[in-house]
Amino acid sequence: MPSQIESRTHDPVAATASASAQALLSMRGITKSYGDHVVLNHIDLDVASREKVAVIGPSGSGKTTILRAAIGQGTIRIDGEYLWHVKATDGLRPAGERHARRVRRAVGIVFQQFNLFPHMTALENVREPLVHALGMRRQESDARATDLLCQVGLKDHLGKHPAQLSGGQQQRVAIARSLALRPKIMLFDEVTSALDPELVGEVLRVVRQLASEGEMSMLIVTHEISFAADIADRVLMFDAGKIVEQGPPSQVLKNPTNPRTRQFLRAVLER
Amino acid sequence: MSSFHWDWGFAWAILPELLQGLVVTVLATLLGSMVAFALGMVWTLVRMLRIPLLTPSVSFFVEFIRGTPLLIQLYFLYYVLPTWGLTISPLPTGIFGLGLFYSAYAAEIFRAGIEDLPPGQWEAALTLGLPVRRVWLGIILPQAIRSVVPILGNVVISMFKQSSLLSTITMFELLAAGLNIGSVNYRYVEPLTLVGAFYFAISFLSARIVRSLEAKHAFAD
Numbered sequence: 001m002p003s004q005i006e007s008r009t010h011d012p013v014a015a016t017a018s019a020s021a022q023a024l025l026s027m028r029g030i031t032k033s034y035g036d037h038v039v040l041n042h043i044d045l046d047v048a049s050r051e052k053v054a055v056i057g058p059s060g061s062g063k064t065t066i067l068r069a070a071i072g073q074g075t076i077r078i079d080g081e082y083l084w085h086v087k088a089t090d091g092l093r094p095a096g097e098r099h100a101r102r103v104r105r106a107v108g109i110v111f112q113q114f115n116l117f118p119h120m121t122a123l124e125n126v127r128e129p130l131v132h133a134l135g136m137r138r139q140e141s142d143a144r145a146t147d148l149l150c151q152v153g154l155k156d157h158l159g160k161h162p163a164q165l166s167g168g169q170q171q172r173v174a175i176a177r178s179l180a181l182r183p184k185i186m187l188f189d190e191v192t193s194a195l196d197p198e199l200v201g202e203v204l205r206v207v208r209q210l211a212s213e214g215e216m217s218m219l220i221v222t223h224e225i226s227f228a229a230d231i232a233d234r235v236l237m238f239d240a241g242k243i244v245e246q247g248p249p250s251q252v253l254k255n256p257t258n259p260r261t262r263q264f265l266r267a268v269l270e271r
Numbered sequence: 272m273s274s275f276h277w278d279w280g281f282a283w284a285i286l287p288e289l290l291q292g293l294v295v296t297v298l299a300t301l302l303g304s305m306v307a308f309a310l311g312m313v314w315t316l317v318r319m320l321r322i323p324l325l326t327p328s329v330s331f332f333v334e335f336i337r338g339t340p341l342l343i344q345l346y347f348l349y350y351v352l353p354t355w356g357l358t359i360s361p362l363p364t365g366i367f368g369l370g371l372f373y374s375a376y377a378a379e380i381f382r383a384g385i386e387d388l389p390p391g392q393w394e395a396a397l398t399l400g401l402p403v404r405r406v407w408l409g410i411i412l413p414q415a416i417r418s419v420v421p422i423l424g425n426v427v428i429s430m431f432k433q434s435s436l437l438s439t440i441t442m443f444e445l446l447a448a449g450l451n452i453g454s455v456n457y458r459y460v461e462p463l464t465l466v467g468a469f470y471f472a473i474s475f476l477s478a479r480i481v482r483s484l485e486a487k488h489a490f491a492d
Contacts, residue, residue, distance in 0.1 A: 119414055133402075
């Protein structure tokens with residue numbers, strides 16, 4: 001783990017200063033509610049360049065929602081650009097869906113339910129964004145898609161449809177697909193929750209490998225506490241729509257100060 | 272000639288003329304289906320894209336088509352439009368009439384097919400930065416259409432049977448051929464029985480095909 005990130009996240013003042021200067025993902029005052037039920041309550045969240053942030057918390061705490069909010073409505077900056085606005089001389093001007101689509105390319109998302117396109121093969125799934133978002137030519141996109149699928153260990157499954165693949169393989173295709181646009185930040189939404197226990201390992205291995213390459217920022221919502229401990233520079237504990245505790249894994253996961261965090265970890269680790 | 276009597280020789284003799292009628296019926300059904308699916312898709316997209324004025328108008332129009340009998344719509348196209356200076360011959364009128372009527376049902380089926388797709392498909396397409404056009408044509412519609420193929424098959428079968436109404440606008444299809452033979456020869460038993468047998472045979476076989484499609488789909492899911 002690069003020590004500069006460690007020290008930055010240890011020191012709250014330095015963390016805030018550097019985050020506002022060079023945060024790759026920056027969300028301000030994100031609030032979300034369904035009727036009377038407040039899911040997210042004025043959340044501010046920054047993820048620095050190359051930083052790996054794990055999000056834990058009980059279900060219904062808003063942790064998946066914050067991940068979705070990262071590409072949703074609100075004041076959101078990705079890699080220096082506002083998602084829904086463009087800078088003008090007199091402040092921010094609203095920008096349309098097309099602008100948002102371009103800014104969003106810096107974000108890759110892997111979903112709990114994979115969300116592969118079932119009518120396409122593994123290769124076609126990965127090629128889809130290359131051809132239709134980047135406008136790559138067929139040969140080039142074929143080579144790049146094959147490359148990505150090899151990276152996640154699916155060299156022998158290029159021509160298979162999702163229905164012919166195991167859950168773990170499908171999730172690895174989904175990871176390869178989300179890497180296609182060379183995102184600067186990857187969001188992982190409980191990517192192992194829908195998998196049979198024996199398939200969790202192969203998916204976590206791929207995520208670990210990506211993390212160890214270091215280039216990308218990651219925001220990882222997960223129930224796998226030991227995985228979060230290994231991979232994250234910073235852990236956020238969500239409860240009732242708020243971040244109740246955050247810090248390096250050694251603190252939040254090993255010596256939590258918040259009673260809700262302690263209670264949650266005890267419940268999860270006893271499983 | 273009051274007793275029931277089946278004349279095999281007569282039945283055999285009228286077969287060619289009935290088959291000619293059957294060809295017209297099948298042709299009207301196939302072309303009518305294309306019209307129905309094409310228009311139905313247009314209605315669906317206009318309704319889903321929520322275009323001011325256009326969407327409510329189309330919604331009302333589709334409700335109107337569903338809420339009035341096909342026979343009246345055919346009469347209107349065939350007898351009323353000419354008084355407004357728009358005269359079309361029976362075959363195209365019949366094909367358009369059938370297609371228009373069933374497009375209202377096809378629209379509902381397409382809409383259901385689209386709405387039944389998991390929201391994750393939209394999310395994935397959105398987060399991969401695909402342009403809206405590609406999302407519809409490459410991701411949503413291929414899956415939605417594939418999932419409703421068996422139901423559309425049932426629409427075609429229903430249209431095949433209802434196409435007998437086209438005989439009322441002087442289109443020489445299967446039923447009209449049978450009626451014509453009957454009135455010329457003063458014998459209705461053989462022609463009408465054979466007409467019914469043709470309808471049944473083709474509907475029955477088509478229904479079997481549709482059912483096997485359904486089974487295939489259930490398996491693929």
